Amino acid sequence: MYQVQRPARTESIRIRTLNYHVRLWGEARSDAAPLVLLHGWMDVGASYQFVVDAFGAAFAQGRQIIAPDWRGFGLSLPPSPCDSYHFADYLADLDQLLDHYAAGRSVDLVGHSMGGNVAMMYAGARPARIRRLVNLEGFGLPATRPAQAPGRYAQWMDQIRQWERGEMELTHYDSADGVALRLMKTNPRLAGDKATWLARHWAREGRDGRWHILGEAAHKVASAQLYRVDEALALHASITAPVLSVEASDDSLSRWWKGCYTLAEYRERLAHVRNARTAVVQDAGHMLHHDQPQAVAALIEDFLSE
Numbered sequence: 001m002y003q004v005q006r007p008a009r010t011e012s013i014r015i016r017t018l019n020y021h022v023r024l025w026g027e028a029r030s031d032a033a034p035l036v037l038l039h040g041w042m043d044v045g046a047s048y049q050f051v052v053d054a055f056g057a058a059f060a061q062g063r064q065i066i067a068p069d070w071r072g073f074g075l076s077l078p079p080s081p082c083d084s085y086h087f088a089d090y091l092a093d094l095d096q097l098l099d100h101y102a103a104g105r106s107v108d109l110v111g112h113s114m115g116g117n118v119a120m121m122y123a124g125a126r127p128a129r130i131r132r133l134v135n136l137e138g139f140g141l142p143a144t145r146p147a148q149a150p151g152r153y154a155q156w157m158d159q160i161r162q163w164e165r166g167e168m169e170l171t172h173y174d175s176a177d178g179v180a181l182r183l184m185k186t187n188p189r190l191a192g193d194k195a196t197w198l199a200r201h202w203a204r205e206g207r208d209g210r211w212h213i214l215g216e217a218a219h220k221v222a223s224a225q226l227y228r229v230d231e232a233l234a235l236h237a238s239i240t241a242p243v244l245s246v247e248a249s250d251d252s253l254s255r256w257w258k259g260c261y262t263l264a265e266y267r268e269r270l271a272h273v274r275n276a277r278t279a280v281v282q283d284a285g286h287m288l289h290h291d292q293p294q295a296v297a298a299l300i301e302d303f304l305s306e
Contacts, residue, residue, distance in 0.1 A: 001193055001196045001197050002050075002191075002193040002194045002196065002197035002198075003193075004049060004053065004197070005053035006025055006049075006052050006053050006055075006060060008023040008024060008025050008046075008049065008052075008067075009023075009024050009025075010022065010023050010024070011024065012075075013097075013100055015093050015096045015097060015100070016089075016092065016093065016096060017078075018071055018076060018078060018079075018093075019076070020068055020069070020071070020076045020093070020097065021045070021068065021069045021074055021075035021076045022045070022066060022067070022068045022069070022097075023045045023046060023048075023066075023067040023068075024064065024065065024066055024067075025052055025060065025064070025065040026060065026061060026062075026063060026064045026065055027064055028064045028101070029062065029063060029064065032062050032063040032064075033063065033102075033105065033106055033107050033108045033131045033132075033304075034063060034064045034065070034066055034101055034102050034105070034107045034108070035063055035064070035065045035066065035107070035108045035110065035304070036066045036067075036068075036094075036097070036098070036101075036102075036107050036108070036109050036110070037051075037052075037065065037066065037067040037110050037111075037115075038067075038068070038070075038094070038109070038110065038111035038112065038115030038116070038118055038119055039067070039069070039070065039073070039112060039114075039115050040111075040112045040113030040114045040115050040116070040138075041113060041114040041219065042073070042213070042215045042219065043073065043112070043113075043115075043202070044069050044073055044074035044201055044202055044214060045067035045068055045069045045074060046067070046074070046198065046201035046202075047112075047198065047201075047202075047289065047290070048067050048289060049197075049198075050194060050289065050290060050293035051289050051293045051296050051297045051300070052065060052297075053293070054293045054294045054296075054297035054298075055297050055300075055301055056301060059301045059304075059305065063108075064101070066097075066101055068093075068097055069214075070090060070093070070114075070115075071085070071089060071090070071093055072085055072215065072216040072218065072219055073214065073215050073216070073219075074201075074214050074215075075214065077214075077216065078216070081218075082216060082218050083160050083163050083164065083218050083221070084156070084160055084163075084218050084221045084224075085216070085218060085219055085221070086223070086224075086225075087118075087223060087225075090114075090118045091118065091121060091122050091125060094118060094122050095122070095126065098129055102129075106128065106129055106130060106131040107129065107130060107131060108130075108131050108132045108133075108134075108304050109122070109123065109130050109132075109133045109134070109241075110133075110134040110136065110300060111133075111134075111135060111136065111138050112136040112137060112138065112289055113136070113137055113138055113286065114138070115136075115138065116135040116136055116137060116138015116139075117138040117139075117140055118138075119133055119135060119138065120133070120135055120138060120140075120232075120235065120236065120239070120243075121232070121235050123235075123239045123241055123243075124234070124235030124236060124237070124238040124239050125235065125238070127238055127239055127240040127241065128240070130239075130240075130241040131241060132241050132242050132243075132244075132303060132304050133239070133241045133242070133243045133244070134243075134244045134246060134299070134300050134303060134304075135243060135244070135245045135246065136246045136288060136289060136296065137246065137247060137248060137252060137286055137288065139252075139253055139261075139263075139266045140227065140229075140232055140266065140269065141227035141261070142227070142257055142260045142261035143227075143229045143261075143265075144226040144227055144228065144229075146226075148226055149226055152222065152223075152224065152225075152226055153224055155222050156221065156222055156223070156224040159220070159221040159222055160221060162221075163217060163218055163220075163221055168217045168218070168220045168221070169217050170212070170213045170215060170217050171213070172206075172208075172210040172211065172212050172213075173203065173210060173211040173212075174210060174211070175211060176196070176199045176200050176203065176205070176211055177196070177199070178211065179199035179200075179202060179203045179211050179213075180192070180195040180196045180198070180199040181195075183195045183198060183199060183202065187285060187286075187287045187290060187291070189283075189284070189285060189287075189290070189291040190287065190290050190291070194290060198290075199211075201214075202214060229269070232269065233269060233272045236269060236270070236272040236273045237272045237273070237274070239273050239274070240274070240275075241275075242275045242276075242277075242303075242306075243270075243273050243275065243276040243277070244276075244277055244278075244279060244299065244300075244303045245270055245276060245277070245278045245279070246278070246279050246280075246281060246288070246296065246299055247263070247278065247279070247280050247281070248280070248281050248284040248285050248286060248288040248291070249280055249281065249282045249283060249284055250284065250285040250286070251263060252285065252286040253266065279299050281295050281296060281299070282295070
């Protein structure tokens with residue numbers, strides 16, 4: 001199994017109506033901005049362990065590093081079943097998380113995938129709270145048209161009924177090793193020792209003896225609201241922090257959207273951020289912080305240390 005170099009401690013804090021599970025490395029310091037790491041969809045805060053281990057000693061020891069499990073993921077689970085999740089809730093959760101760990105201070109923010117999208121939106125809504133921002137493959141979504149709204153609301157209502165009937169359950173596994181094999185199937189670059197370690201944070205053994213993914217099935221319910229590019233661009237334009245947008249050498253957008261949304265379109269949107277640059281991590285896919293943690297850590301460290 002992967003040998004952790006910098007063990008995290010964990011704690012639970014009350015945010016809005018939930019007990020939020022948070023991983024912490026290092027101690028709070030008055031002379032360095034906290035570093036907040038936001039995970040993606042169907043992932044957990046522990047996903048950043050490999051990057052934290054790859055940071056240089058002076059960088060890691062010189063600041064507090066904070067990685068929450070988003071609501072409905074990991075161990076930040078609701079006390080009773082929830083039939084859908086709304087994206088804006090992540091912004092409000094992050095706002096109060098920063099109140100708890102960095103009241104009155106700006107932070108350095110890193111987000112992967114969904115977490116990168118949250119980070120970009122939050123930095124536009126609360127620009128004074130962000131010192132620097134690293135977006136790891138948080139591309140946003142394809143443009144939509146108002147005419148799609150009736151169908152989207154109908155889809156949302158239909159999928160809630162599917163959830164109620166138990167038709168959206170996540171796959172269960174016979175063992176932690178089965179979870180690890182699933183992670184490696186999804187990401188062939190993920191080494192076996194990392195998959196074995198991550199599986200025990202990404203899933204948990206239930207009373208039935210099977211291993212269950214630590215994510216609510218309701219996350220599979222489509223958002224009721226369309227993704228509005230004009231709103232995203234307005235948020236981008238409001239960001240005052242320097243932004244580093246990091247892409248993997250594998251083109252995730254081409255695989256996901258089959259030409260409906262491209263890297264060229266994403267880069268056009270990014271141009272609305274007043275101070276943004278891009279970097280590419282070679283030999284990496286969408287889970288680039290697993291594939292090349294040393295390269296990702298170096299990019300983050302160099303950018304935040306400027």
